Amino acid sequence: MKKGEIYEGVIEKVEFPNKGYINIDGEKVIVKNGIPGQKVRFMINKKRSGRVEGRLLEVLEKSPLEVREPVCNIFPACGGCMYQTMSYEEQLKMKENQVKSLLQAAVGEDVDLHWEGIHGSPIEFGYRNKMEFSFGDEFKDGPLSLGLHKKGSTYDVLTASDCKLVHPDMTAILSCVLDFFTELGAVHYKKMQHTGYLRHLLLRRGVTSGEILVHVITTSQAQYDYAPLVSRLLALPLEGKIVGIMHIINDSLSDVVQSDETQILYGQDYFYETLLGLRFKISTFSFFQPNSLAAEVLYSIVRDYIGDTKDKEVFDLYSGTGTIAQLLASVAKEVIGVEIVEEAVEAAKVNAALNGLTNCRFIAGDVLKALDDLTEKPDMIVLDPPRDGIHPKALPKILAYGVENIVYISCKPTSLARDLPSFLAAGYQIQRTCSVDQFCETVHCETVVLLSQQKPDDTIEIDLDLDELDATSAELKATYQEIKDYVLKEFGLKVSSLYISQVKRKCGIEVGENYNLPKSENARVPQCPKEKEEAIKAALEYFAMI
Numbered sequence: 001m002k003k004g005e006i007y008e009g010v011i012e013k014v015e016f017p018n019k020g021y022i023n024i025d026g027e028k029v030i031v032k033n034g035i036p037g038q039k040v041r042f043m044i045n046k047k048r049s050g051r052v053e054g055r056l057l058e059v060l061e062k063s064p065l066e067v068r069e070p071v072c073n074i075f076p077a078c079g080g081c082m083y084q085t086m087s088y089e090e091q092l093k094m095k096e097n098q099v100k101s102l103l104q105a106a107v108g109e110d111v112d113l114h115w116e117g118i119h120g121s122p123i124e125f126g127y128r129n130k131m132e133f134s135f136g137d138e139f140k141d142g143p144l145s146l147g148l149h150k151k152g153s154t155y156d157v158l159t160a161s162d163c164k165l166v167h168p169d170m171t172a173i174l175s176c177v178l179d180f181f182t183e184l185g186a187v188h189y190k191k192m193q194h195t196g197y198l199r200h201l202l203l204r205r206g207v208t209s210g211e212i213l214v215h216v217i218t219t220s221q222a223q224y225d226y227a228p229l230v231s232r233l234l235a236l237p238l239e240g241k242i243v244g245i246m247h248i249i250n251d252s253l254s255d256v257v258q259s260d261e262t263q264i265l266y267g268q269d270y271f272y273e274t275l276l277g278l279r280f281k282i283s284t285f286s287f288f289q290p291n292s293l294a295a296e297v298l299y300s301i302v303r304d305y306i307g308d309t310k311d312k313e314v315f316d317l318y319s320g321t322g323t324i325a326q327l328l329a330s331v332a333k334e335v336i337g338v339e340i341v342e343e344a345v346e347a348a349k350v351n352a353a354l355n356g357l358t359n360c361r362f363i364a365g366d367v368l369k370a371l372d373d374l375t376e377k378p379d380m381i382v383l384d385p386p387r388d389g390i391h392p393k394a395l396p397k398i399l400a401y402g403v404e405n406i407v408y409i410s411c412k413p414t415s416l417a418r419d420l421p422s423f424l425a426a427g428y429q430i431q432r433t434c435s436v437d438q439f440c441e442t443v444h445c446e447t448v449v450l451l452s453q454q455k456p457d458d459t460i461e462i463d464l465d466l467d468e469l470d471a472t473s474a475e476l477k478a479t480y481q482e483i484k485d486y487v488l489k490e491f492g493l494k495v496s497s498l499y500i501s502q503v504k505r506k507c508g509i510e511v512g513e514n515y516n517l518p519k520s521e522n523a524r525v526p527q528c529p530k531e532k533e534e535a536i537k538a539a540l541e542y543f544a545m546i
């Protein structure tokens with residue numbers, strides 16, 4: 001196979017996030033952006049140390065997984081919603097398998113992920129509360145466009161007048177803004193030349209409140225009267241309500257949305273959203289989970305995984321606007337949030353006051369440095385780092401606290417897969433894992449892991465000669481290992497000796513006196529889940545022990 005050669009083949013599997021594999025005469029080629037089962041034409045574009053990569057040129061035949069018609073008019077050129085022709089159920093199945101196998105490969109086959117499945121978003125479309133659209137043109141010197149970049153292109157922008165990831169209010173605003181500047185003959189910003197005016201349209205819309213913020217981001221290279229735009233926007237027949245219109249000037253070379261100067265043209269520069277009964281004030285640049293309803297699912301899982309925070313000191317690292325901290329604060333002794341964006345920290349403080357919480361503290365700073373200055377010691381830690389995961393130098397500082405329970409929320413499974421082995425090496429065990437799909441139709445997926453380690457004073461006294469000890473019991477018919485093997489073979493479940501002893505005791509079978517009893521009175525002993533209990537009981541029945 002040589003660079004530039006064109007082949008046809010069927011995508012056999014897709015690894016997270018979008019790495020498809022095609023077998024051509026025994027040679028594996030990685031082709032991104034496809035769906036398993038699609039027959040595609042591709043061109044070899046990279047060959048490096050035995051790895052061959054191809055660029056997808058055309059889908060020749062649909063995959064059997066593609067059971068519906070595209071839902072928007074810029075598919076597949078946009079590439080944002082690669083999975084939109086699959087049913088949502090199939091999307092979830094695929095993401096679940098991808099995340100599971102990625103994590104399993106990272107920690108080793110013998111480590112139980114205690115996988116609990118994937119949770120879908122409560123709504124499949126119109127779920128985004130924030131969207132950044134770019135100004136540009138669809139082809140060189142074409143008419144002004146406003147929307148999303150063409151897949152693989154930094155320049156060509158497709159007008160997203162029909163995007164199904166956002167509420168129709170947002171597409172109505174997009175069309176209004178595009179019409180306004182097209183009529184004026186305003187030109188879009190060109191990155192390479194650093195000339196032009198229009199850069200981005202940033203929209204935020206509270207899913208629960210319907211409150212909308214509109215931000216037009218431009219350079220300072222032209223001047224227009226925005227009053228007619230404000231009138232036109234306010235006259236739109238929307239389901240929600242525009243509460244603020246901003247003009248942001250950004251003359252930086254970097255293409256990210258940021259502000260050199262912000263002018264409020266109408267209303268205010270914040271809106272409110274309510275999650276799990278708490279109210280949050282969100283401003284232009286504060287991080288907030290982009291799918292509010294799925295964030296409620298995510299946060300409920302975090303609350304469940306972290307367990308009882310009563311009278312505990314909790315660290316919420318990478319705290320954003322302090323949502324998690326506030327959800328855990330009601331019973332905790334104190335929650336300390338650490339967040340690098342000062343604006344988000346200020347918003348977190350305002351939000352905590354808004355929600356009547358006095359036991360949350362928010363510190364602006366890099367987790368890497370801020371931990372050095374904190375004198376408090378946490379009892380439990382929640383980690384929700386950005387896509388790159390935890391800084392390698394911050395990880396040992398986090399592990400050094402030696403807390404019993406850590407909940408790690410990850411928006412990029414490959415970063416989680418990189419970080420997990422360090423937790424295991426430090427003595428943590430994976431207690432629970434699941435995924436939450438915040439980004440329907442796209443390749444992305446959120447994952448939550450509960451990592452636990454037993455503190456010395458919670459040590460469970462286990463007689464290592466358990467099987468021999470039990471062998472003296474009249475009721476014994478099978479060893480612990482035989483029960484484990486039976487449960488794994490018949491139910492596909494791994495069970496510990498601890499769980500077996502708990503079930504045996506429940507069934508009135510005598511086990512070693514000290515077995516399964518914690519040393520200290522207030523120690524936490526993991527309890528056998530219902531599903532495993534049933535499987536162990538079946539084994540006990542099989543071995544005629546009950």
Ligand SMILES: C[S@@+](CC[C@H](N)C(=O)[O-])C[C@H]1O[C@@H](n2cnc3c(N)ncnc32)[C@H](O)[C@@H]1O
Pocket residue numbers: 287288289317318319320321322323324338339340341344365366367368384385386387411
């Ligand atoms: C995935 S968000 C999580 C926010 C929050 N937990 C939530 O659910 O809304 C990650 C956050 O980490 C912040 N961040 C990124 N790098 C950081 C660092 N080195 N130290 C502290 N915060 C950081 C980002 O600004 C962002 O708010």
